[in-house]
Amino acid sequence: MSNLIITIGREYGAGGRTVAAGLSKELGIPYYDRDFVRETVKKSGYTEEEILEEGEQLSNTGKFLDAILNNAAAYNSSHDEIFKAQKEVLMGHVGETCIIVGRCSNVILREAGVKTFDIFLYADMEHKLKRAEELHENGKTDLKKFVEEIDKLRGIYYKTYTKHNIGDYHDYDMIVNTGKIGIEQTIKELADMIRPLI
Numbered sequence: 001m002s003n004l005i006i007t008i009g010r011e012y013g014a015g016g017r018t019v020a021a022g023l024s025k026e027l028g029i030p031y032y033d034r035d036f037v038r039e040t041v042k043k044s045g046y047t048e049e050e051i052l053e054e055g056e057q058l059s060n061t062g063k064f065l066d067a068i069l070n071n072a073a074a075y076n077s078s079h080d081e082i083f084k085a086q087k088e089v090l091m092g093h094v095g096e097t098c099i100i101v102g103r104c105s106n107v108i109l110r111e112a113g114v115k116t117f118d119i120f121l122y123a124d125m126e127h128k129l130k131r132a133e134e135l136h137e138n139g140k141t142d143l144k145k146f147v148e149e150i151d152k153l154r155g156i157y158y159k160t161y162t163k164h165n166i167g168d169y170h171d172y173d174m175i176v177n178t179g180k181i182g183i184e185q186t187i188k189e190l191a192d193m194i195r196p197l198i
Contacts (some may be wrong), residue, residue, distance in 0.1 A: 004198050006099040007106040007118045009158075009166060012150040013128030013135075014121040015183045020101045022187035027195060031099035036089060044085035051082055083161055097198050102154075106171055107162040117194055120172040121186070123179030 006023065010016030017033050024031040032039075037051050044051070086103050093100065094114050106118040123131075128147050132138065138146035158166040169175055174193070178186050 003095055003115060004097050004194075005093065005105070005109055005114060005116045006194060007109065007116055008099065008101045008121065009106060009119070009172065010102065010121040011123065011128060011167070012147050012154070013131040014123040015131060015178045015186070016101050016121055018183055019119075019121060019178070019187055019190070020099045022183070023099055023191055023194070026187060026191035027099075027198065029097050029099060029198070031101065032093065033101040036086065036100075036103060039089040039092075040082065040085045043088050044082055046078065046082055046085075050078065079157075079160075104158055104162050107164055117197060118172045118174075119190065120167055120169075120175045121178050122167060122175070123177060127179030 006029075008016050008020050010019075020031040020033060023029075037048055040046070040051050041048050083104075087108055090100065090103055090105055090108055091112065094109070094112070106116060109116045110118075125144070125147070129143055132143055132147050141149075155166045158164065164171055167175075174190070176186050176190070181189070
């Protein structure tokens with residue numbers, strides 16, 4: 001088996017976790033998403049709640065404050081510390097054939113010279129809202145506003161730590177509209193495409 005890390009970038013509600021789990025089953029290799037949080041807790045000293053809140057999300061305000069406060073010798077940005085811990089966890093999987101969801105993994109691994117197959121999943125708002133409704137993660141926040149905010153925060157985070165724009169086709173081997181193709185068909189087509197590579 002050739003060592004290959006499959007990375008999955010995604011819009012919120014486009015089925016990233018579901019596609020990763022399906023590919024894991026189809027290809028017989030592990031996938032890491034929420035497991036990343038537990039591993040990062042051990043590396044960083046931050047709580048699971050802090051990592052879930054800040055692990056892939058960064059607002060413009062937070063970015064601005066970090067830029068100002070990072071000039072103070074005693075200040076360490078929690079965003080930066082969590083990113084460093086996640087990067088360390090990510091690099092710990094080099095040499096393993098696996099699937100990694102998010103965490104700027106496509107750019108980080110490419111820059112480290114690691115063999116990857118990079119996927120980005122997106123969908124139209126109607127499909128994302130339907131999926132988001134099933135996830136029940138928005139609390140009392142309006143669902144559409146919640147989805148748009150998560151995508152915005154992920155985009156800022158990705159731009160901050162990679163200097164790239166999330167979803168730019170140059171950063172991926174395959175971009176899939178899961179709203180149009182469907183989750184199950186996406187899993188099948190991607191599995192058929194990736195299987196010969198591993």
